[in-house]
Amino acid sequence: MTKPATVRRSPSLADRLRAFRYQPDEDVSFLSALPPPTHGQMPLAPVDAELREYLSFELEEATYAVPLGAVLEILRARLLVEIPRAQAPLLGVLDLRGTVTPVYDLGLGLGLREHIRKVAGPPEECDPVPKEARILVARTAAGPAGMWVDRVRDVVRVAAASIQPVPPGAGAVVGRATAGDKALLLLELERVLR
Amino acid sequence: MTLARPPEETLELFTFSVGAHRYAVDLARVDEVLPPMEVTPAADVRAPVLGCVQLRGERVPVVELRQCLRGGPAEEGARPGFLVCRLGRRRVAFCIDGVGGVFRVGTGSLGPRPTDVSEAVVAVWAQPPDVHLLLDLRELLRGQSPSEAGTG
Numbered sequence: 001m002t003k004p005a006t007v008r009r010s011p012s013l014a015d016r017l018r019a020f021r022y023q024p025d026e027d028v029s030f031l032s033a034l035p036p037p038t039h040g041q042m043p044l045a046p047v048d049a050e051l052r053e054y055l056s057f058e059l060e061e062a063t064y065a066v067p068l069g070a071v072l073e074i075l076r077a078r079l080l081v082e083i084p085r086a087q088a089p090l091l092g093v094l095d096l097r098g099t100v101t102p103v104y105d106l107g108l109g110l111g112l113r114e115h116i117r118k119v120a121g122p123p124e125e126c127d128p129v130p131k132e133a134r135i136l137v138a139r140t141a142a143g144p145a146g147m148w149v150d151r152v153r154d155v156v157r158v159a160a161a162s163i164q165p166v167p168p169g170a171g172a173v174v175g176r177a178t179a180g181d182k183a184l185l186l187l188e189l190e191r192v193l194r
Numbered sequence: 195m196t197l198a199r200p201p202e203e204t205l206e207l208f209t210f211s212v213g214a215h216r217y218a219v220d221l222a223r224v225d226e227v228l229p230p231m232e233v234t235p236a237a238d239v240r241a242p243v244l245g246c247v248q249l250r251g252e253r254v255p256v257v258e259l260r261q262c263l264r265g266g267p268a269e270e271g272a273r274p275g276f277l278v279c280r281l282g283r284r285r286v287a288f289c290i291d292g293v294g295g296v297f298r299v300g301t302g303s304l305g306p307r308p309t310d311v312s313e314a315v316v317a318v319w320a321q322p323p324d325v326h327l328l329l330d331l332r333e334l335l336r337g338q339s340p341s342e343a344g345t346g
Contacts, residue, residue, distance in 0.1 A: 016316035022222040028282035035236040
């Protein structure tokens, strides 16, 4: 007797999108052919033992940090394209490989500065751009956005359990942590832009 | 009576280019984007795996995405880099020619995948003048493994 042919159902869009979305427990057994990671797989650690990576930077003498995963690029600070009647803390925009990206004065957004720096428009009317200033391009709900900071320090790993809460009303600062001898103020960038 | 539409699902896409084509992956997969780094050859690896890079003490395999996608050469002005993605609990770095951006899109705005492309393409998303191919990276690599050869 002839065995009936097996008809392979073509995956629906919903099936394909399910596979498209990242799931930490998704099957990747086929990756065994790839070189094994030095430290084994990413740990299945409980949240409290989790190490989180942050990019630290300086603003007005204090050290802040944002989740490394939110940072898309770090650019040397440069003069920006002026937006007429832009509202602080928007400094201006830059052309990031064809994408118009807003750049904000993070110090002003955090209330560390009183006056917005003049870094957009005709060069002769702008403040000098400090050599160590950088623009962190971060992902936000509204798309990539640049944050002007005084100086980038380094990438630090912080145990989630060691993050100390801050009292209500701390604005965009969502926690405190220490890295070496430095106190870090952990920021949620979306809150700065609200 | 008007029937309320069910709320539309949204996806957060990270877009990038390889050759003349634009692609997108789930933003949740993206760990970081790095400038090109020196790749250390590893034993027993075969194309499209180029070798490994050391990322903060972790050895991460590097995959030549152009080869997986049979893509053409980088366009003029390309800014190549490594797109480090999560696959399950592993990290894999993919060579790309440039970063696009991050976009939140409704699934209703996606178009059906063309029939003549890799099974790893799950749908298309148009952002005129560009069309992005949404990539299932697991399917893409599964199609490269010796036991699955020919299924991609």
